Amino acid sequence: DGGITQSPKYLFRKEGQNVTLSCEQNLNHDAMYWYRQDPGQGLRLIYYSQIVNDFQKGDIAEGYSVSREKKESFPLTVTSAQKNPTAFYLCASSKGLAGGRLYNEQFFGPGTRLTVL
Amino acid sequence: EDQVTQSPEALRLQEGESSSLNCSYTVSGLRGLFWYRQDPGKGPEFLFTLYSAGEEKEKERLKATLTKKESFLHITAPKPEDSATYLCAVQAVPGNQFYFGTGTSLTVIP
Numbered sequence: 001d002g003g004i005t006q007s008p009k010y011l012f013r014k015e016g017q018n019v020t021l022s023c024e025q026n027l028n029h030d031a032m033y034w035y036r037q038d039p040g041q042g043l044r045l046i047y048y049s050q051i052v053n054d055f056q057k058g059d060i061a062e063g064y065s066v067s068r069e070k071k072e073s074f075p076l077t078v079t080s081a082q083k084n085p086t087a088f089y090l091c092a093s094s095k096g097l098a099g100g101r102l103y104n105e106q107f108f109g110p111g112t113r114l115t116v117l
Numbered sequence: 118e119d120q121v122t123q124s125p126e127a128l129r130l131q132e133g134e135s136s137s138l139n140c141s142y143t144v145s146g147l148r149g150l151f152w153y154r155q156d157p158g159k160g161p162e163f164l165f166t167l168y169s170a171g172e173e174k175e176k177e178r179l180k181a182t183l184t185k186k187e188s189f190l191h192i193t194a195p196k197p198e199d200s201a202t203y204l205c206a207v208q209a210v211p212g213n214q215f216y217f218g219t220g221t222s223l224t225v226i227p
Contacts, residue, residue: 006160035217042121042217043161045202063130090160103148106215109162 002027004109006091011114013078013085017103022090030096032074033106035061037088044087049074050096053089078114086116119144121207123218130225133194138221140205141187148208150188152181155202155220164190164203195225 004025013019025032029052035043045058049068063082068074074093078085090110095103124139128140142150149168165174167183172179178199180191192205202220209216 004160040219042162042219043206044217045215092160104213105151105163106206107163110162111158112216113158 003023004033004107006089006109006112008112009110011112013114013116015116016080018077018079019114020076021089021091022116023074023076023109024072025074025093025109026072026088026107027089027093027107028071029093029107030067030071033092033094034064034066034074035060035075035092037090037111043090046076046096047083088113118206119209119214119216121205121216121218123203123205125221127222128224130192130195130223132196132227133227135193135195137192137205138185138190138223140190140218141206142207142216143186144207144216145211145212148210150183151206151208152188152190153204153206155204157202158176161204161212161220187213192223197221197225197227199223200225 007022033048037043044060046064047058047066049055052071055066055068063097066076090108091109094106121142124131149166151166152164165181170185172183178193182189202222204220205218207216
């Protein structure tokens with residue numbers, strides 16, 4: 001089955017630690033995204049990548065880093081510089097341009113809930 | 118300022134009681150409007166994409182419509198399994214930026 005996987009489902013971090021959230025997709029999608037979801041707020045974009053080896057900052061990139069070395073993978077590192085990292089993190093992908101048409105629909109993974117102890 | 122507003126924040130319906138959820142948006146230009154369903158503790162599930170005013174899409178008990186300023190998600194004869202949070206997102210042009218609303222939490226009571 002094609003889809004997006006995120007791991008782990010739950011993650012606990014001590015203050016001062018860096019942690020990495022995994023996101024893998026087997027949909028052959030070009031674009032991948034990381035969002036943060038907090039109660040009462042809409043999804044906020046952290047980083048996105050439209051092609052391998054290229055990525056751009058979103059609205060709230062401070063304290064986060066990403067890499068896109070493979071089309072299938074887009075890991076997110078939450079660094080100790082992120083002051084309030086406790087949140088639900090969502091990874092998404094979209095097909096992008098294919099067959100002359102732009103497919104913008106984003107498909108989401110199951111999420112990772114990060115808690116800072 | 119580009120933004121997306123969803124209303125109501127929460128909605129309780131009796132099983133079989135039809136209603137509509139609203140998503141109003143202000144963007145300089147619209148590339149597409151997207152509806153998602155999100156169950157607690159899970160990632161959003163894609164429902165519909167709408168591209169231009171007048172467009173409609175249907176899936177089972179759900180029907181999405183689009184005007185130049187808002188979109189409605191109509192739920193006909195809802196069932197308890199339709200209970201979820203429904204999210205609306207807009208992709209704006211230029212720039213292709215996505216804006217998400219805060220969602221409508223729907224509860225359908227048997």
